[in-house]
Amino acid sequence: MMEQRKKKPRAPKPVLPSQEAERYYSGQLRGMVRLMAGELIRALEPELKRLKRDYIADAKPTLDGWTDDILAAIRGVSRRFSSSLFESQIQRVAASTISRAEADNAEDFRKSVNQAVGVDFQLITLPKGMQDYLEASTAENVNLIKSIPDxxxxNVETIVLGGMKDGLxxxxxxxxxxEQTGVSARRAKLIARxxxxxxxADLTEKRQAAxxxxxxxxEDAGDQRVSGAPGGKYPNAKISCYGIARQxxxxxxxxxxxxxxxxxxxxxxxxxxxxxxLCRCIAIAMIPGVNYFPKDG
Ligand SMILES: [Zn+2]
Incomplete structure (x- = not known):
C-alpha cells in the first residue's frame, strides 16, 4: 500500500479536466449535429423546390395545403433523432465520456497527491456515493444531448414555416x-467543455474529501478571461473567480x-x-506540512 518516501514533497499539481474526454465528447456531438443537418437538408430540398411556385404565387397563402408536406419532411427526420435507437446511442456517448473523465481524474488525482506527500498510495478507495453520482451525471448528459436535436x-420548423409564409x-x-446548424454546433461544443x-470539479472534490x-x-486560470480580473475582459463580473482566488x-x-x-x-x-x-478555476489540495501551514497547527 505504501512505498518508501521517494522524493521531496511538493505542492500537488492541479487536476485538470480530461482533454481526451472533452475531445471525444465534442467530436461525437459535432458528428451528431452534422448528421442532423445533412439529413434535414436532403429531406427538405426537394420539398421546398416542389412547393416554391405555389407559395410565392399565392398572394394570400392558405398554409394548410402545403405546410403538411414540409412538416412531414422535417418530422420524418426529427423522429430519427428521438428514437429509442438514437437514445441508446447517446446513452453510450454519455457513459463513455463520463468513464473517460472519471478514469483520467482518478489517475491525475492519485499522481498529484502521491507526488505531494512523497509516497505512493496504490489503493484509493472509490469515494462514497460515487456510483450514484456517475449515474446521475450520465442521465443529465443524456438529457443535455437530447435537447440539441429537440x-x-x-427552430427549423419555425424558420421553414415563417420563411414560406413570407415567400422567401x-x-x-x-x-x-x-445558421441554426451553426448555433447547435456551438452549443454542442459548450456542452462538451x-x-x-x-x-x-465534482470528482476532484469527492476524491479530496475521501x-x-x-x-x-x-486557483484561477491566470489570464485576461478570468472573471473579475482587474484590467481583464470581465472586470465587473458578478462572480469574481479572481476575487475568490484571493480573498x-x-x-x-x-x-x-x-x-x-x-x-x-x-x-x-x-x-x-x-x-x-465555463469557470476554469481549479481546487489545489492543501496538504499540511507540504503546501499548507495552519497558523495554530
Ligand atoms: Zn472560476
Whole structure:
C-alpha cells in the first residue's frame, strides 16, 4: 500500500479536466449535429423546390395545403433523432465520456497527491456515493444531448414555416437553417467543455474529501478571461473567480473548506470549476506540512 518516501514533497499539481474526454465528447456531438443537418437538408430540398411556385404565387397563402408536406419532411427526420435507437446511442456517448473523465481524474488525482506527500498510495478507495453520482451525471448528459436535436428541429420548423409564409426563396430558407446548424454546433461544443469541466470539479472534490483533505486553494486560470480580473475582459463580473482566488476567510488567501466552498456576491457553496458556467478555476489540495501551514497547527 505504501512505498518508501521517494522524493521531496511538493505542492500537488492541479487536476485538470480530461482533454481526451472533452475531445471525444465534442467530436461525437459535432458528428451528431452534422448528421442532423445533412439529413434535414436532403429531406427538405426537394420539398421546398416542389412547393416554391405555389407559395410565392399565392398572394394570400392558405398554409394548410402545403405546410403538411414540409412538416412531414422535417418530422420524418426529427423522429430519427428521438428514437429509442438514437437514445441508446447517446446513452453510450454519455457513459463513455463520463468513464473517460472519471478514469483520467482518478489517475491525475492519485499522481498529484502521491507526488505531494512523497509516497505512493496504490489503493484509493472509490469515494462514497460515487456510483450514484456517475449515474446521475450520465442521465443529465443524456438529457443535455437530447435537447440539441429537440431545439434544432423546433427552430427549423419555425424558420421553414415563417420563411414560406413570407415567400422567401428556398435558398434564403436554407441559409437560415445553416445558421441554426451553426448555433447547435456551438452549443454542442459548450456542452462538451462545460460538462467535462464540471465532472472534473465534482470528482476532484469527492476524491479530496475521501482522502481526508480538509482544505483546498482556489486557483484561477491566470489570464485576461478570468472573471473579475482587474484590467481583464470581465472586470465587473458578478462572480469574481479572481476575487475568490484571493480573498481570505480565515484560512489564508483563496483557501476554503472542501465540501463547503466559497461565497461571493450573495452566492454560497461556490466550488472551483463551477463558480459560473465555463469557470476554469481549479481546487489545489492543501496538504499540511507540504503546501499548507495552519497558523495554530
Ligand atoms: Zn472560476
Amino acid at each position: 431545439e434544432y428541429f423546433k 426563396a428556398p435558398t434564403a430558407i436554407a441559409k437560415q437553417i445553416q 462545460d460538462q467535462v469541466s464540471q465532472l472534473n 482522502a481526508g483533505i480538509e482544505f483546498y486553494k482556489s 481570505d476567510i480565515g484560512y489564508g488567501p483563496g483557501i476554503y473548506k472542501v465540501g463547503v466552498g466559497a461565497s461571493w456576491g450573495g452566492k454560497t457553496g461556490l466550488k472551483p470549476g463551477k463558480h459560473h458556467p
